[in-house]
Amino acid sequence: MKIDFLQVGFHKCGTSFINTNIYDIHPEIHCVHANENLELERLLLMKFILQDGLEYNSARFEKAFNVIGANLLSEQAHAINGLNFGPLLFMYRRRFDRKVIIERIRNFFGEVKVITCIRNQSTWLTGHYSHYLKSGGLLAFDDFLESFFHNPYLYKHEINWLPSVALLHELFGKDRVLVCLYEELNDAPQRFTDKITGFLETQPLAVNPEKVNPSMTRFGMFLKRMSNHLVRYDEGESDYAFKRDLYEANPSYLARAKQKFIYSFYKNATIRLSQKGGELFGGNIKIKLKASQLKKIKMEYGKDNMELSKLLDIDLGKYGYY
The missing domain is CATH 3.40.50.300 (P-loop containing nucleotide triphosphate hydrolases)
Structure with a gap:
């Protein structure tokens, strides 16, 4: 072949x-x-x-x-x-x-x-953080970077x-x-x-x-992170954590309904709203790394x-x- x-x-x-x-x-x-x-x-x-x-x-x-x-x-x-x-x-x-x-x-x-x-x-990390939030992440950017550099199972x-x-x-x-x-x-x-x-x-x-x-703007990221908190109750680092919240060996009808709502509507809707809201109210300002974080990247x-x-x-x- x-x-x-x-x-x-x-x-x-x-x-x-x-x-x-x-x-x-x-x-x-x-x-x-x-x-x-x-x-x-x-x-x-x-x-x-x-x-x-x-x-x-x-x-x-x-x-x-x-x-x-x-x-x-x-x-x-x-x-x-x-x-x-x-x-x-x-x-x-x-x-x-x-x-x-x-x-x-x-x-x-x-x-x-x-x-x-x-x-x-440096820009990969900001892009990946945007992806992480779109997938349901909760961590603030600084905490996300600390997790990234200290968790051997990450990238x-x-x-x-x-x-x-x-x-x-x-x-x-x-x-x-x-x-x-x-x-x-x-x-x-x-x-x-x-x-x-x-x-x-x-x-x-x-x-x-x-x-x-494209990655979300800084304000769009803030909106998406807040919307993720509405359907999550843990502080896990996983970027696929919607599934962590809902997974059970025998999920109840309510859990299945919640999962369908999140994946069929809520997740994509909040991504679109966060992107539009970020553009309208936060301009096109992207998140940036601090000097100390850039220094860590250079060392790495x-x-x-x-x-x-x-x-x-x-x-x-x-x-x-x-």
């Missing part, structure tokens, strides 16, 4: 824009989004990423992947088939070394092209881009890996798009420059960001990579 490219990488780095404005509308590109297919997503997570060396069976996985993929991938000769699944790089159990997963990707998918996106850590190590990019270059070859900068997307969406279509050797595409899935990622800048031959400093 022909897979021409993989789109991998962490959320809040521009992948929503790429999916909506490039892959989903380009006439030559047929990209399967694994997170939109429960069966494929479960297979990739449980039988490919999360299995250790003794559990992983490449022949069994290939058979299952081909069965599922036969109904999802295009068999047309001119089609460029892609698979988009960020966790291929970033979701692994703590006992895993990233190299194990990337080697597994290389061995199974062969000489495919790989596209990944990165973003400077602190995963937004250090150097190890993954270096391994992709090593195992796939630098000419088969495209590293896209979120900051370039913001500055010049058309040039960003041309870089991807050129890398995939397909025809150029006139892109819609409108932002996709600064050295590796300098190495990454050399590896990519790009001055990442001008894009805020401390």
Whole structure:
């Protein structure tokens, strides 16, 4: 089964824009989004990423992947088939070394092209905080950052881009890996798009420059956090905590009704109201990190960001990579 490219990488780095404005509308590109297919997503997570060396069976996985993929991938000769699944790089159990997963990707998918996106850590954190609030989070921004840097199960190590990019270059070859900068997307969406279509050797595409899935303003974040408190009673850190509040082995009728109300109406309605309210009453002011927080980011990622800048031959400093 022909897979021409993989789109991998962490959320809040521009992948929503790429999916909506490039892959989903380009006439030559047929990209399967694994997170939109429960069966494929479960297979990739449980039988490919999360299995250790003794559990992983490449022949069994290939058979299952081909069965599922036969109904999802295009068999047309001119089609460029892609698979988009960020966790291929970033979701692994703590006992895993990233190299194990990337080697597994290389061995199974062969000489495919790989596209990944990165973003400077300070704006990624504000974007992720917006995502956290949209998902039901309660923590104030300062508390959220403290939790982020001190909780080993969160993403602190995963937004250090150097190890993954270096391994992709090593195992796939630098000419088969495209590293896209979120900051370039913001500055010049058309040039960003041309870089991807050129890398995939397909025809150029006139892109819609409108932002996709933008972060909320500072006031919008405040409104969303307050609205989350109305349906939550715990102070947990989980960004998927709506489910934590409602989950029971045998949920009552009231609990099921509350869950349906939250997911079918309340969550999306409060996101829209918070975004509109933030724009109307708070202007377009985004949340910013304090000097002490920026210093912590520099201490955590600064050295590796300098190495990454050399590896990519790009001055990442001008894009805020401390």
